[in-house]
Amino acid sequence: MAVSPAAGALAFRPRRASVVLGLCAGLVALAFLASLAIGPVTIAPGRILDILAAALAGERASGAALREAVIVLDVRLPRTLLGLLVGGGIALAGAVTQGIFRNPLADPGLIGISNGAALAAAAWIVAGSHVAGYLPLALADLGLPVMAFCGALVATVALYAISTHEGRTSVVTMLFAGIAIAALAAAGTGLLVFAASDQQLRDFTFWSFGSLGGATWAKVAALLPFMALLVLISTRLPRALDALALGEAEAFHVGIDVQRAKWLAILGIAAGAGASVAVAGVIGFIGLVVPHLIRLMVGPGHRLLLPCAGLLGGALLLGADVVARTVVSPAELPLGVVTAGFGAPFFLWLLLRKRAALMG
Amino acid sequence: MYCAHDIGFSAGGRHLLEAASVAVRPGTVTVLIGPNGAGKSTLFKLMAGERRPQRGQVTLDGIDLAGLRPAQLARLRAVLPQSVHVAFPFTVAEVVGIGAARGRDLPARIGRALARVELGALASQNYELLSGGEKQRVQLARALVQLEASEGPGYLLLDEPTASLDLAQQLLVLRLMRDLAAEGAGILAVLHDLNLAAMVADEIVALKQGRVAVRGTPEQVLTQACIADLYGVDVRVGWAPPTPFLLPQAASRA
Structure with missing residues (x-):
């Protein structure tokens, strides 16, 4: 990127900013409708809006309308909301991770955070089944996301502690430590699989494919508090993350409480990465690619980057889910296969582009 | 006033600063000089609030920096780091x-x-x-x-503000420092170039081995005897009214 073409866009590229924010919101609306409309039974968007309006007004459908209402409200709507939350959460957590590590390559899926969450989730599936029987049903649903959150939290704190020395985060150390944490978590997960019973193995395998298939309203409810925490935290962070781009000492100079910002960010990352892993397994590349795309469009300022990344992440994951459940219908592709299938080539293209820029 | 009182700081078993004091008054330019390793950077970081002194205190208009939150401090002083x-x-x-x-x-x-x-x-x-x-x-x-x-007069701390600048830009920054002081701000700068220090400073504070070796106006500090004591080199000090200047060409090891 050489000279920004917009002459009047002195400080914050204001006009393009609102356009991109509107574009992202539009994409979310489009993906939302598509996700509700597309499936074994195609339902016209107009009908979907009628059904949603009726449900909001508290009217009960009957007769022929009942079938479509059930498909939309009980099957597709929870899945769609789950996809929005998971995709938005992953992208937002990715953007925050990159901001706090001061590195555009930091992604919870790449540097071991999601694997930490996956290990804890696996531990819940294997060991938690003994506990879950004694818990009320609502708490049992929360067990998986809570455990995944804790796993992500431990991994993030460990990663930060290892890669940061006297306020400087070393990229090389971060990547190596991330690889080591991911490998360690994978080994732990493998050990759990080894020790699992046949039923647990089935549960675990089903979960690790990463799918929105088992979406229920209970899962949406279990995910909601974590995503709410992440969104709440992300509204407090833009100024701190912008300032941290200059360095930790410089952020302090301009008035940022750096330690507080770091802990808030780590909490948010763990909530987003952990809860999304709990629902949909390790989904790669959304957290890496989406913030990068937004930076290309509106620049790196976090005030716009964070909300735009959340919206675009939700829209893209919903799109990927529609692809995953239609291309080999009536079977489903694992969601991670679709996101990696699109995301990995895009990431390679980015690297090549960057290499060309670096080598002149 | 922006003051460091009797600052003591050690790290890694080395005394980096001992009983060092600096006072920056609104409307003036104070310049920190001294050989490499004299403690200039450490004192600068302590004044900026990045680190806490182990002995003594740093105060800004009478308030101990330790009692200010980062956001409050940012409204009182600005910092220019090196790179x-x-x-x-x-x-x-x-x-x-x-x-x-x-x-x-x-x-x-x-x-x-x-x-x-x-x-x-x-x-x-x-x-x-x-x-x-x-x-x-x-x-x-x-x-x-x-x-x-900033609230109040405003203070600006500059760490080697002329380090990577060409001659014209060095002069631009010096002029800017004088202008800001004239507008009422208190300026503290770490400078290696003694001639630039002589041109811009109201007061020069010279550090040596963590202590303030000498302080005063450029004429008082930039003398042949003081330079020999600080840097261990013997230089000819000339006079370009209203400030002294140093000719490194005429230097020899003291």
């Missing part, structure tokens, strides 16, 4: 606006600060594509935006 790498492709204008309170007039304030460092034309450039000297001046503009919004 700053920015992690993401921010534009020059965005970098200058980082940390400033947002408002309708922020673009205008950014524009004024960039004009003062003669970089108005580069406002929408990618910061990372600038030269070292241009980056340094962008950071100075960022500090100016923060200083302009």
